[in-house]
Amino acid sequence: MSRTGDATAWRVGVDNGGTFTDLVAVGPRGDVRLRKVPSTPFRPADATFAALELSGVEPGPGIDSFILGTTIATNVLIQRRGAPVVLLTTAGFEDVLYIQRIDRSGLYDLQWVKAEPYVPRNMVVGVAERVLSDGSVRKPLTAEEAGRVVERVRELTVGEEKPAVAVSLLFSYVNDSHEQALAEALTAALPDLPVSISSEVAPVWREYERTNTTVMDAYVKPIVSDFTSSLAQECTSRSMLGWNGLLRSNGGQVSLRDAAERPVEIVLSGLAAGMIAGAHFAQAVKTDKAVTLDMGGTSADVGVITDGELQFSGLFEVEFGLPLALPILDVTTIGAGGGSVASVDSGGLLKVGPESAGAVPGPACYGLGGRAPTVTDANLLMGRLNPDYFLNGEMRLDARRAERSIQPLARALGLDVADAAEAVVSVSIENMAGAIRLVTVDRGLDYREFDLVAYGGAGPLHGAEIALRMGMRRVVVPPNPGLVSAYGTLIASQRVDRRVTLVRRLDHIESEDIPVELARLANETAKELGVQLRRVDSEVGVTTFVACRYLGQNYEQEIRTEFGHVDRSFELAVAIPPDAADFVARLADRYHETHKAAYGYDMRDQPIQSIYLGATALSPSPKMSIRPYSGEGSTHSPSVRSVLASAGEWVDALVVRRDCLARGETINGPAVIEEADSTTWVPPGFSAEVHESQCLTIEPTKRQGR
Amino acid sequence: MDGAASGGAVDRVGLTLLYKRLRNICDEMAFAMMRTAYSPIFSEGLDFSTLVLDRNGRLVATAGINPAMLGASLYAATWIIREVGQENFSLGDVFVHNDPYRGGSHMPEHMLVTPVYHDGELAAYVGNIAHLAEIGGMAPGSFAATATDVFQEGLRLPPTKLFDRGEPVRDVWRIMLTNHRTPDNTWGDIHAMLGSLRVGERRLADMLSERGVDGLNEAFEQIIDYAEAYMREEIRRLPDGIYTGEDCMEDDGISDRPYWIRSRIIVDGDELIFDYSRSDAQAVGPINAPYVVTLSASLNGLLYVLARDVPVNAGIVRPVRVVAPAGTITCVKLPGPCVGGQTEFQPRVMELVVGQILSQILPERASAASGNTSLNFLFGGVDPRNGEYYAHYHFEGMGWGGRAESDGNSAQIVPHANCRNTPVEIFETKWPWVHENYRLNDDSAGAGRHRGGLGIERILEVAGDVITVSALCERMKRSPWGIFGGSEGSRTNLEVSPAGSGDYRTFQEAFGLVSPSKFTNIRLHRGDRVRITSPSGGGYGDPLERDPYAVARDVELGFVGRSSARAHYGVVIDAKGDLDEEATTELRGRLADGVE
């Protein structure tokens, strides 16, 4: 392969997944290099650089930016191979990790075992101190007590390999002085010991969620630091001295060094990468409302874009009972992927997922030993997948094995094999539709006004039918749908998010300091991003919000305000500059409107309370143009294949290679559009058009086309 | 099964899809309620359910939030529809109802129901049931443990219009808001319930435009039939026979005597009868159950061991009959009080069914007794920080019983409910208390091959001038039982320590009460402290069969004390804290022979 060794810059994005590591590199003229290699879970840096070596991009100063989306922190949490952590709590509340929230996941599951905390009980130290709900100090933290605690931490960590400390005291989100004092004492006495404190990691109320988040930060810290420092070393040794970073759960790029400082913020790095790219392609086809669906082998991740922007959430659970209370891209993950297993329950109903055949043994048709019928097997039997062109032809799919796997299911349902296959796909589509409904409706959004951006290996195969069933507007299939996550890391902005608790009644004079605090927070956030940026001329934008609720409610809604430059995404909203004289009144007004839009009513006579303020500083990645497909020159000729369309009807579908399609070209369904990393199904009555951005847009057929 | 799916197999797939959509609608309704509610019992505790009902008021789908509300979910809406008469409903009507003598569970739980129309035709109903934290009556928090009739338990509402064709019926609102101690909360919480109904209406409208009224109701019928067939299949697998068991409520708050619940389960082919007719006459105090609570407890017990994935709807009750004669503690007669039936009687009966009766045929799915009390602790007063009146209904987690494959979970809500705790930080922000601690109660669990889970200890200090407290709980006189050789768990305790004193006495001793666990309107003052100790679970199986390394780990973590390890498990831990295998084998041998 020819090297593009000229001095102009490449931007490289890598998605370090559990099974595969994907790399996308974009060159100065928009040319694209793609590479997929098996992951090396215990030394993730190895696969990363292997992919780079194989990609045809010269490692070195020619690489201007090198960004990773990684599941390393996620996997440490799931596989429980993190650091030994000592937790410091307010004395009397040492068992917060064991008590949790006292509910359970399955209503009728008496056998359910509560999630084991990341810190065992004998590694928790109670600290004699107490802050009250208004921030006043009831029991001061004395120097003697701090000294005693430090000694206890020393004892507990002696002989432990790479330990860490988490500090989470009651009401530290109102008054952090005791946490800060402990952190100082620890760092002074034990300088090598990493310390995570809750008032910095997650300054929000609800002590269990905050403590657990802080503990997770400490738990993943040593492994993530090792990872980032080995990445940094490898980069240096290859003279890659550009912008080297990771993608955070909030969808922003962060330097390797900063990622290691607050590693809990990269827990959803891998998921965020996919969503960022989904949002990017939604923007490319100029849609302001879209649902992103990243459907891979074992799971499907659903996100929402309104006003052109991804949504954020304040809570994510690693498993039931282990929450992460951080602003993260709002993603709903369900166990529905190509590898999801179909079965019949004891009432005779068909179920698909959440169990997955995974990559190994995989669907029955992989021929790797899997026997359970999966969604991929069903698609193969319906003619929607090409047995000879799967993963660029690197894997042959075995239809006989698929058929054998589905036969018992068909018998139990009283169907023939093809109809059973259709039923499996249909249930899997409803599973995804359910997730999309929930995600949109949670926010008072009507999904029928939304486009569906479908990607991941299996997304384009199901997207059109999901949209059809739900009455969504149209489907957008990005280029190289199987590698979209790697692409997402490239295009993400650099980003810093900060929150601060500020409880004020908007109808009282005390609310006067909201705009003042907001401005201060915005400045701090911008400054922090400025430190992280290499270029002084980088454009930095800051948006702010105030989370409010009716006095008496217990959950907040974030009301956007505006600071710095005009926030494009919020053109529709009434912008409230913090220096506006009627800031608080307008904030209240916006809150009533937002509440009404979300839940169908407002309560204009009820007082409103602010709970916390937030600011986000963003510096967008430089624009780039890409040419993902070599395009028009390709000679692969179209063919026709029999495909089970719906309700038992087999149709002759046109089969084309995606890289043969020209911009502006239209393919009428039924059609199958194949490419190395994914397959797109265009049902009868739909047509796919190749958009300017090289996305496919699929809509009910208009009267024109091929 | 064929009878259940007479529409044919393709319809069966359609049915799965339809049921999923209905469940999603219920989840959406629940989410809206959680996000907008005022009382932490909604927003943190999630003490509510959301329902979709067919045009006859039969339950079709429910968001599984709180199983305790199952019985009411099946009957309360039916009551409204039958009593009011379907012909008297109009578009935009919303009915409220909390009457335990009309299909409700207990008075704090309010049901809202609204009819859904399609092209002018009544098509279905959506509803929800939620626990309002304060509804008046003789004690703040509306959980009057010393009530002797239902009129002392709060404001009782038969099916009543809250909205008439979309317009609020102001007189009714004003009656409710006047009789509740915290009208702002009622206002906010009822609005949260109304918002949830609107979400449900909007979603059902989509389905109706796809299928029409008859089409949708036919599908509802199929979903109900499916659940019935599922239950029949599960029951058929059980050996026919009559199985019996008993347990009791330890007192009713009025006199110091137990009330016995005697149950027999008759498995009869694919049908099953729960017969409670040999139970004690109803109590004077509020531990009685309305019929739906006994029904709920029985069905929940069944679902825990038989069919935990069955769609919960009107179909599940068809193969099951519950006999609970009126006038017994299992079916209270007017005007008997019953607020504690839902929280104390129901879990007692549910665990009697699971752990004492069905365990005879399904030991591997059974569990020893949990702490088995909701540990209701109520309080109200004026918050010195803002001069406003507040009231709260607090409940506590406890230990679950040991199980065939695992120890009981510690600090877990009583199994017939699925509520969450209120975080200390929200607790203290909302109400004038300061916690001294909130921790697990060490060395308290019932020993067993799989031990019980630990209860908790919570010490609270009064930070207002006066707080009026009440309690309604159980397991202060009788311990949670173990099964298959497991030991009893520890008991509930409610104690008080006057300001400045370090000594704790039970409320009973301190205030000269009839019952240690059921009392109302005790006035506490600034600096007084309350210690709540929740019970731990019973053990499952012989403690001498417990993996000695698991015991050693429990000792290391402080869950089990060194001497308990020795006395109950025959496990010897050496001076370094490690397991002494040799000494353990020898001690276990002697204990098994009854030597020590």
Place this chain on the structure above:
Amino acid sequence: MAWNDLAKLWHDTTVDYCDVCGNLLIARFWGFVSAATGESKRCCDERCERLYYRLREIDGNAQAVPGGISGDQAEAKPR
């Protein structure tokens, strides 16, 4: 053996119970006379009547009555 209305004045808010299962009677009841004792019974529906006899049969002091014992009160329809 017949359906009867639980005729009540609008201002009568009292309630009635099924003599067999104990559940509350709504708007109407199914009445029958016990073939065993001669007592007249008010119950939810025919299935409660069958339940009554089935329980007596199980307890070994009455004759068998054909038909299942199960059903859902809410769907009972007058004959």
